[in-house]
Amino acid sequence: MTLLVRRSELALPACNDHMFAKALSCGADLVFLDLEDATPESLKESAREKAITALAEMDWGRTVPAIRINGLDTKWCHDDIIEVVTRAREKLHTIVVPKACTARDVWWVDLLLTQLEDKLGLTRRIRLEVLIEEVEGLANAEEIAVASDRIDAIIFGVGDFSLSQGARVDTNFEPLGDYPGDFWHYARNKTLVAARIAGVLAIDAPYPDYGNVEGYERDAHRASLLGYTGKWAIHPAQVPIANRVYSPTAAEIALAQRNIAAYREAEANGRGAVGVDGVLVDAAHIKMAQATLARAAAIDPDLLRGDTVSAGR
Known part of the structure; x- marks a missing residue:
């Protein structure tokens, strides 16, 4: 398995540039500027501009700079990749691919990046992290995980997966009723197994209830016992918890x-x-x-x- 360090991956709305400086100083291993779910449709293009500026001009220190593009089935995805890569160039390290359903989804992003890197003369290949957040994606997780040698991590995306599965859950994606054990154990474990087959990292889902630090730590610890190597954070306060939980004691x-x-x-x-x-x-x-x-x-x-x-x- 790769020895890349991705204990904490902080999600940051690309439209909220007033948050950028704090996010880049909180110690996250990776920060991704989110062009997808955290950016409303009316701000997609202006958020892309803010992401390009942040990648090109801000000091990222030891934090890995990344973006999450819009879904492959949207009108923004193509420009997300072409505009950001063309203008940010090697300042962009990683692209997070949402809602991958088949290996061909990853192949398409890989091919477009290969063409851009050749055209622009880039000397470093842009890396990928891929979200499993649809039931079709979970069914094809093993094929998705090995679809490209650019992939560094497979991520379990519990939010959209809840919708795709039709699960009755609250806003923290926990079951609305008594349920024995981990409600998401099957999906978590299958995503983890796919990552291990490919020899890449497995990153656990976000925990929206950011005020509940004990709950976040409990969730992170349980996933780490399975073999997950990191977890998403949706608030800087979650970052040091993930860094500690996913480090050997x-x-x-x-x-x-x-x-x-x-x-x-x-x-x-x-x-x-x-x-x-x-x-x-x-x-x-x-x-x-x-x-x-x-x-x-x-x-x-x-x-x-x-x-x-x-x-x-």
């Missing part, structure tokens, strides 16, 4: 280091497994430990030295 890092050390010692003595604190550790455990340490190093090498302060960045 000091205890996880210490256990990984301890297991590797014990296994290497056993290996040197001709054994293929060892007991650590009464628990068997074999080659499979070492692969898990190595993955934990690699992720920690990708986030911040200081984490491996016991400095966990930057995990909340």
Whole structure:
């Protein structure tokens, strides 16, 4: 799996340029200027201009600059891609593709980007993140995830998926009644499996109730247990929570280091497994430990030295 760091992805309405500076300073791993759902139809073109200006002129620091284009079935999508790429050029890193239903949807964006990059002489390929937020998209998630080598992440988009499925949920996309377990477990898990097949990141859905920080953390933690590597944020206050939840803890890092050390010692003595604190550790455990340490190093090498302060960045 890729070692890209996308613990927090902050959604920012592209029409609200007064929010840009704060969003770019909150420590999100990626911020996307949303030309789609967060921008009303009457402001689509002016929002595109604001996004281009922000990409070209603002200091993004370590935050990955991205846009979410309008749906492929809309009259704005074509110009979103051509105008932003032509004018922002390599200042744009990632395009978020909404409502992908088939692999051909991704193929179309990939082909258009290839033509633009060749025409403009760009030296870096623009990356893609793809939203699974329709029932057809979920059914085709595995094919979508492998449709382009530009894809860095697959995202579960619970909002539109709720509508597509016909689910009876509230504005936080939680069931309007008693339901055992995680209401979205099947969709979350299938999206995650598709991402893992492609070897890309899996990003969990937004949590609209931004005032409920405990709920956001609970949602993020549950998704992280499944294997999700990050979560959308719709408010800067959610960003440090996602950064912390999707970073390995000091205890996880210490256990990984301890297991590797014990296994290497056993290996040197001709054994293929060892007991650590009464628990068997074999080659499979070492692969898990190595993955934990690699992720920690990708986030911040200081984490491996016991400095966990930057995990909340």
